[in-house]
Amino acid sequence: MNMRPSARVLALAALAATSLALFTLNISAKEKVSNPLITQDATGALGTFTTTGSIDINNPFFQELGANGRTCNSCHVSSEGWTITPAGVRARFNATGGADPIFRTNDGSNCPSADVSTVAARQSAYSMLLDRAVIRVSLHTPATAEFTIVNISDPHNCAETTITDPSLYRRPLPSTSVAFLSTVMWDGRENAPGKSIAQDLQQQAIDATMGHAQAATPPTPLQAKAIADFQLAMYTAQETDKLAGDLIQRRATGGASNLSQQEFFLGINDPLGGNPSGKAFDPVVFTTYSAWTGLAGSDATTRARRSIARGQALFNTLPIPITGVGGLNDALGAPVINGTCTTCHDSPNVGNHSVAAPLNIGIADAPALPPLNTTGLPVYTVRCNATGVEVNVTDLGRALVTGRCADIGKFKGPILRGLSARAPYFHNGSAATLGDVVDFYNQRFNLNLTTQQKADLVAFLQTL
Ligand code: HEC
Ligand code: HEC
Structure with missing residues (x-):
């Protein structure tokens, strides 16, 4: 298939019977997405309501702003709670033999240097993404850190996973209902002092385009603002439950439309x-x-x-x-x-x-308490320089942002x-x-x- 990646997503959407992405609705640019947008999930139906009237599929959120075919929608899919699920990722793999733009070695594979030359090689190279829908986030250990990573036990033996640039395997956070955020990203690393969450979200859109989508040049300020505004207008919640029925019946206030009315500061x-x-x-x-x-x-x-x-x-x-x-x-x-x-x-x-x-x-503790499953996650032995105390963790969390021992695992x-709509849970x-x-x-x-x-x-x- 020698198509532009966006065309491939559309073709794939037509192929797959299950809902993979917003695009599975097969809507053309002229048609409007229903508001709330309803998709089926494990226990009923999920709704996304936007205060702008309808989801604008021409928003740059759905456009390739980078160089590897990805869009924000590659990892933030409406029917998967605006994140991704193992089932959704596997369906995309099976439909494309692992060629869908989510399968890119910069952060989709277990290791950037993984062999992805055949379908079988890709199956194994992207096993973490396929098994638990996590993305490999590589962060630089701050030079001034109060701690030292003294050992890495990495099931993937990845040459690029090092004590100065550890690999963290993290779930994409939902890119919806973000008007309620008090901090952006699992470790809050997109929160700039003195900036509002709306401003942080614009910077996040720029960073995601440069990183996940490997852009050579950042999106324009207008594009970044359009993406942030698009996300800030959306609210996602369960609408119906297979057993309890409609979640607004008998004066209950479930569902996305009610959520959009919720006060927050x-x-x-x-x-x-x-x-x-x-x-x-x-x-x-x-x-x-x-x-x-x-x-x-x-x-x-x-x-x-x-x-x-x-x-x-x-x-x-x-x-x-x-x-x-x-x-x-x-x-x-x-x-x-x-x-x-x-x-x-x-x-x-x-x-x-x-x-x-x-x-x-x-x-992030290693070993983890049952029933948590940490198979495939590297274990880092981290020593606090002042005390000599060592801990084993699968992710250093906030500590990679602040360099503080006290922030390990936060x-x-x-x-x-x-x-x-978005199992599995936790970061x-x-x-x-x-x-x-x-x-x-x-x-x-x-x-x-x-x-x-x-x-x-x-x-x-x-x-x-
Ligand atoms: C390759 C997959 C991928 C792509 C593409 C991607 N994201 Fe994400 N997104 C993630 C991951 C993983 C996280 C969580 C990372 C972390 O916290 O360290 C995340 C986090 C976020 C968050 C934070 C939400 C919160 O609760 O803090 C927002 C907002 C977001 N992404 C929006 C976007 C936008 C906008 C784009 C396009 C410009 C985009 N993402 C592209 C994987 C992706
Ligand atoms: C001491 C603070 C604390 C308490 C008490 C607590 N939580 Fe949490 N909860 C967190 C934190 C922090 C996370 C994210 C942890 C992570 O992923 O590393 C979380 C994550 C979750 C998640 C996963 C969300 C997702 O998107 O992955 C659910 C569900 C949840 N908590 C439900 C509960 C329930 C139910 C209770 C009470 C039985 C509870 N929590 C009590 C702090 C707490």
Whole structure:
């Protein structure tokens, strides 16, 4: 096939029956995308609502601004919660023999120098992308770092993965609902002092074009602004659930359109007292399904709705003895904080942090707590120069931005909407399902959750 890559995406879309990208709708530039845009996911339907009337497929977000055929849409796909999933990546591999522009060695393969000359070679070179939909992010260890990487145990034996330029395998974050962000990227590295999130997003669009798309020249300021504005206008959430039905029935306020009405400002609900309006922290962060609490009726739909409401109540109020969390326990000088899920997931009805708060809950620890799966991730032994203390991690997190020992393993808590469309979870995709996420927390904080409580929490999370 000797087509321009964008034509290839369209042709591929026509080939594949499953929804791969926004383009699978086979819309021509003149037609309008429905608003909200609805796609099927694991537990029902996902919706993306834009306040601009309809998704503009002529936005530079969908254009090749670089040199390797990629667009933002290569790694941020509407039907995959505006990130990518292993199923979606594999479908693209199978449809193109690994020629789709997402399969590029700069950051798609396990190693830049991998052999990609045959389909079989590509299958193995892109195994991390195919298995857990992670991208290889290579960051330079700051020259002034308080730590030294003293050993790398790399399953891929990659020559380019070094102590000065470690490879981190990370999930693309959703490029939607970004109006709620308090920090950009897992490690907050796109947050510039004194700049707004909207400005950070423009810089992020420039950096993504130069990096992921290997552009020789950056996008114009107008293009960067158009991309940022496009993302800032979009809101994504689950619309229907296979068991509970329409998520706006019986006065529930699920779905993307309701999400677009949600109030937000930096610090809107900060447990550490950072709300600029002076308002105290409210642990009741989610009210989306409050109206379903104690609904009368014994039919399957009503039972599912009650379970979701119970899950929401657990999320808001289940006591969690928070210990050993870098960025929280150490910052407050409190060995135990009697918190809830919402101590960390505090933005009302959104669930990210309402202020930038990098935290280490142990997702990058090696070995990881079960049921987290870290197969294929390199393990870095990091020594803090001042103390000589060594830790083993699969990702240094925020520490590669600040150079601080205290920031090793710290990541942001992402927006918790549209979860059902975008497994696997956590920055490295180590939790295959929402059940695994809940099992992780159960272990990590000794919650002794009952089978019913776990099921209720999962029922709730998958309707977000
Ligand atoms: C090759 C895949 C790939 C491409 C192409 C790509 N991204 Fe990403 N994107 C990622 C990954 C991986 C991350 C998370 C990286 C990290 O945090 O270290 C990310 C993070 C983001 C975030 C941060 C969201 C948040 O919650 O902080 C935004 C916004 C984003 N991308 C937008 C874009 C835009 C706009 C483009 C096109 C200019 C683009 N991306 C192209 C893989 C990609
Ligand atoms: C001590 C802070 C803290 C507490 C308590 C906490 N979380 Fe998290 N949560 C985080 C952080 C930080 C991340 C991102 C970690 C990473 O990927 O490295 C996260 C990630 C998640 C994710 C994955 C999102 C994604 O896009 O991958 C889910 C789902 C989640 N948390 C649900 C919960 C639930 C349910 C509870 C309560 C049982 C809870 N969290 C309690 C801090 C916390």
